[in-house]
Amino acid sequence: xxxxxxxxxxxxxxxxxxxxxxxxxxxxxxxxxxxxxxxxxxxxxxxxxxxxxxxxxxxxxxxxxxxxxxxxxxxxxxxxxxxxxxxxxxxxxxxxxxxxxxxxxxxxxxxxxxxxxxxxxxxxxxxxxxxxxxxxxxxxxxxxxxxxxxxxxxxxxxxxxxxxxxxxxxxxxxxxxxxxxxxxxxxxxxxxxxxxxxxxxxxxxxxxxxxxxxxxxxxxxxxxxxxxxxxxxxxxxxxxxxxxxxxxxxxxxxxxxxxxxxxxxxxxxxxxxxxxxxxxxxx
Amino acid sequence: xxxxxxxxxxxxxxxxxxxxxxxxxxxxxxxxxxxxxxxxxxxxxxxxxxxxxxxxxxxxxxxxxxxxxxxxxxxxxxxxxxxxxxxxxxxxxxxxxxxxxxxxxxxxxxxxxxxxxxxxxxxxxxxxxxxxxxxxxxxxxxxxxxxxxxxxxxxxxxxxxxxxxxxxxxxxxxxxxxxxxxxxxxxxxxxxxxxxxxxxxxxxxxxxxxxxxxxxxxxxxxxxxxxxxxxxxxxxxxxxxxxxxxxxxxxxxxxxxxxxxxxxxxxxxxxxxxxxxxxxxxxxxxxxxxxxxxxxxxxxxxxxxxxxxxxxxxxxxxxxxxxxxxxxx
Numbered sequence: 215x216x217x218x219x220x221x222x223x224x225x226x227x228x229x230x231x232x233x234x235x236x237x238x239x240x241x242x243x244x245x246x247x248x249x250x251x252x253x254x255x256x257x258x259x260x261x262x263x264x265x266x267x268x269x270x271x272x273x274x275x276x277x278x279x280x281x282x283x284x285x286x287x288x289x290x291x292x293x294x295x296x297x298x299x300x301x302x303x304x305x306x307x308x309x310x311x312x313x314x315x316x317x318x319x320x321x322x323x324x325x326x327x328x329x330x331x332x333x334x335x336x337x338x339x340x341x342x343x344x345x346x347x348x349x350x351x352x353x354x355x356x357x358x359x360x361x362x363x364x365x366x367x368x369x370x371x372x373x374x375x376x377x378x379x380x381x382x383x384x385x386x387x388x389x390x391x392x393x394x395x396x397x398x399x400x401x402x403x404x405x406x407x408x409x410x411x412x413x414x415x416x417x418x419x420x421x422x423x424x425x426x427x428x429x430x431x432x433x434x435x436x437x438x439x440x441x442x443x444x445x446x447x448x449x450x451x452x453x454x455x456x457x458x459x460x461x462x463x464x465x466x467x468x469x470x471x472x473x474x475x476x477x478x479x480x481x482x483x484x485x486x487x488x489x490x491x492x493x494x495x496x497x
Numbered sequence: 498x499x500x501x502x503x504x505x506x507x508x509x510x511x512x513x514x515x516x517x518x519x520x521x522x523x524x525x526x527x528x529x530x531x532x533x534x535x536x537x538x539x540x541x542x543x544x545x546x547x548x549x550x551x552x553x554x555x556x557x558x559x560x561x562x563x564x565x566x567x568x569x570x571x572x573x574x575x576x577x578x579x580x581x582x583x584x585x586x587x588x589x590x591x592x593x594x595x596x597x598x599x600x601x602x603x604x605x606x607x608x609x610x611x612x613x614x615x616x617x618x619x620x621x622x623x624x625x626x627x628x629x630x631x632x633x634x635x636x637x638x639x640x641x642x643x644x645x646x647x648x649x650x651x652x653x654x655x656x657x658x659x660x661x662x663x664x665x666x667x668x669x670x671x672x673x674x675x676x677x678x679x680x681x682x683x684x685x686x687x688x689x690x691x692x693x694x695x696x697x698x699x700x701x702x703x704x705x706x707x708x709x710x711x712x713x714x715x716x717x718x719x720x721x722x723x724x725x726x727x728x729x730x731x732x733x734x735x736x737x738x739x740x741x742x743x744x745x746x747x748x749x750x751x752x753x754x755x756x757x758x759x760x761x762x763x764x765x766x767x768x769x770x771x772x773x774x775x776x777x778x779x780x781x782x783x784x785x786x787x788x789x790x791x792x793x794x795x796x797x798x799x800x801x802x803x804x805x806x807x808x809x810x811x812x813x814x815x816x817x818x819x820x821x822x823x824x825x826x
Contacts, residue, residue: 226715230612236604237613240687241621244628247639254642302535310529311536319536322543328806329546329799330745332772336779336795340549349780363539393528414630421632424747424772428780448634452748455638463642470638474631481630485623 248474255471258464263472268434268450274461278469280436284351284444285420287437288430291355292419296362297412303363304370304408309396320371323364334360335425343429349443354430358419365418369411373404410488417480421473423448447473547799554793556786565793571758571774573782578790580797582758586675586768587798590750591743593679593764594686599736601683602690603725609691610698611706611720622692629688637752640681645672645753648680653765668763673755676764681749686739693738693813697731698724700817731816737809741802747772771798 262277269276303323307316338357343349377400385395401408430444432453437444447469454466557565561578568579605625609618649672656666701724709719725732755767756777771794782788 222715222718226717229717229721230608233604233608233612236601237608237621239601240605240628240691241624243684243687244624244631247631247635250639250643251635299535299538302532303539306529306532306536310532315533315536319539322540324810325803325806326539326543326546328741328745328802330747330772330802332745332747332775333546333550333795333799336775336792337546337549339779340553340792341545360542363542367536367539392525394524396528418630421630421634423632423634424776427776431780448632448748451634451638452752455634455641456752466638467642470635474635477630477632478627481627 248478251467251471251474255467255469258468259471263465263468267436269461271434272459276465278445278447278450278465278472280433281445281447281450281469282472284430284433284437284446285448287351287440287444288354288358288426288446289416289420291352291440292358292362293412293416295356295359296415297366300363300366300415301370301408301412303367304374305396305401307367307371308374309392309400320368323367326360327364327368330424331361331422332424332427335427335429338425338429346441349429349431350441351430351437351444352440354426354444354446357425357429358422361419361422361425362412362415365415366408366412369415370404370408373407373411374400376407377403406488410484413480413484413488417477417484420480421448421477423452427452550792550796550799554789554796556789557793558789560786561790565790566797569758569760573778573784573787576784576786578786580771580790580794582760583769583771583774583794584797585760586678586754586770587744587772589675589764589768590678590682590754590770591740593676594682594743595736595740597680597683598687598690598739602687602735602739603694603732605687605691606694606698607720607725610695611716611724618695622695625688625691629692633685633746633748634752636681636685637749640677640749640753644677644681648672648677657765664762665764668761668765670765671755671767673753674765674767675754675761678750678754678768678770679764681753682743682746685746685749686742689739689742690735693735694728694732697728697735697813697816700731701727728816730812734809734812734814734816737805737812741805741809744805745772745798745802747776751776771795 260277262275264277264282265279266275266277267280268278303319307319311319334357338353338360342353342356346353381399381403382395385399390398426446426449430446430449432449433443433445451466451469451473454462454469457463557578561568565578565580566584567581568577569581570577570579571582572578609621613621649670653666653670653672653676657670660666705723705727706719709723710716714722750770751773754770754773756769756773757767758769758774759766761768775791775795775798779788779791782791
């Protein structure tokens with residue numbers, strides 16, 4: 215074997231192994247994060263954490279019940295605002311659109327998807343907080359809802375266009391008109407994929423912190439109403455992690471574990487149960 | 498007399514069915530209109546977003562003009578605002594992130610697209626997708642309590658000892674700073690580089706690889722000299738996409754960059770980024786000028802990511818010619 219060939223063969227082995235190392239490094243980060251959070255946050259998770267309000271500043275103990283409820287309320291608002299618009303918009307793109315408008319909508323959705331979440335926060339601040347003159351749960355839900363729309367819309371569209379032509383023609387042949395065909399044949403056929411998209415979009419915004427900082431703001435007590443500021447898990451993690459108290463740091467780890475656990479669990483369950491045989495699995 | 502009802506009846510029935518069919522068609526129109534409104538709401542949101550950013554930053558734009566982008570002073574008390582330290586911090590941390598993340602992400606994508614069996618490849622891609630789903634505040638949490646101490650006690654002194662002659666690795670080791678923020682960002686954007694690059698590599702036809710192998714190329718040569726060059730435009734696209742992510746990333750950066758509006762050549766020194774200053778100061782901004790200067794920063798961030806995303810989508814579209822459906826959200 216010539217020196218040149220030996221060089222080429224060893225280069226081959228070395229470089230290919232290096233790509234394997236890249237994968238190993240990337241993938242191990244997830245397990246490391248998860249393990250580290252379980253190690254650090256697991257010991258401070260207790261019943262109190264889920265059922266109690268935060269202790270007064272400087273005192274130890276207390277929980278994050280208000281933040282958990284706040285996160286749920288924000289997600290509910292985001293879903294109520296974002297999902298219908300995204301869903302119907304997706305139906306428009308796949309079923310009713312012509313040429314020009316769908317192109318513009320699609321492009322805008324992709325653009326909106328790439329807007330940094332903190333900028334969405336500014337937008338919600340300008341549109342909801344400024345007219346109301348104070349921070350509110352509504353403003354936070356509005357910000358998260360805006361982030362849900364483009365994902366749900368594009369996802370709904372792609373699953374609707376995946377529904378085979380024959381199904382639509384069958385519906386037409388039975389005498390159904392368009393909206394009936396869409397509502398009773400196409401949408402049910404695509405429902406699993408659409409639901410997947412909705413749940414993943416919600417899981418994504420559940421961890422968003424930046425757009426909540428100056429919309430939902432924060433609250434050390436139960437939020438008195440939808441038009442009042444509320445606490446939320448991601449914001450509390452941020453406040454506690456950057457705060458000065460040891461006890462806060464411990465609670466930030468516990469809250470981080472809860473948040474990460476919920477987000478990852480949603481992702482895994484959704485992808486495991488809802489995506490069998492759909493485009494998600496194929497991709 | 499007898500013919501009139503008879504004549505009326507056939508006339509009635511088509512008449513009825515005509516109104517019926519008109520009613521059906523009307524339902525189609527209503528469905529069309531409702532879905533169109535939903536799509537229009539999306540357009541409205543985008544237009545309003547740009548409009549609000551533009552209008553609300555008017556005060557700062559007229560007062561400072563282009564000077565806003567070249568001055569270093571950020572003094573809310575005397576009402577003097579310059580964006581340079583934030584723009585600098587955003588660009589520097591993103592550059593560090595790209596330098597670290599692109600080789601890692603592309604390398605991993607090569608493994609997953611070219612070497613790994615399909616089953617393994619798809620499950621590893623799933624793990625990488627999960628990594629992309631980890632909330633940024635979690636990365637910040639690990640950054641603050643794990644990475645910052647390691648940087649301070651180990652990595653920064655080691656860099657100083659070996660590469661200390663470079664201007665980037667000078668000064669005291671605080672742990673926080675441009676380098677730490679860049680590393681956290683790198684970890685966060687690797688999954689984006691990976692999944693898009695893998696997608697692009699998989700779109701390169703099999704014949705290309707086989708032709709190279711048939712000519713006697715090794716696996717690595719066929720990958721590096723044939724497949725990767727064929728996919729390079731799409732890979733650039735994935736890099737732009739990741740860059741847009743890095744520029745707009747807020748929480749993790751805010752927690753480790755040090756929040757100090759200074760321009761320094763050393764990557765060890767604490768800095769600030771556009772997103773971080775928005776996160777820290779927006780809710781406490783007093784006075785219209787202060788708020789409008791912050792919103793102008795938001796506008797800058799928006800435009801940067803807008804241009805990069807557009808470019809990325811175009812490049813990926815060119816190589817995969819499948820549209821942005823393959824892009825991660």
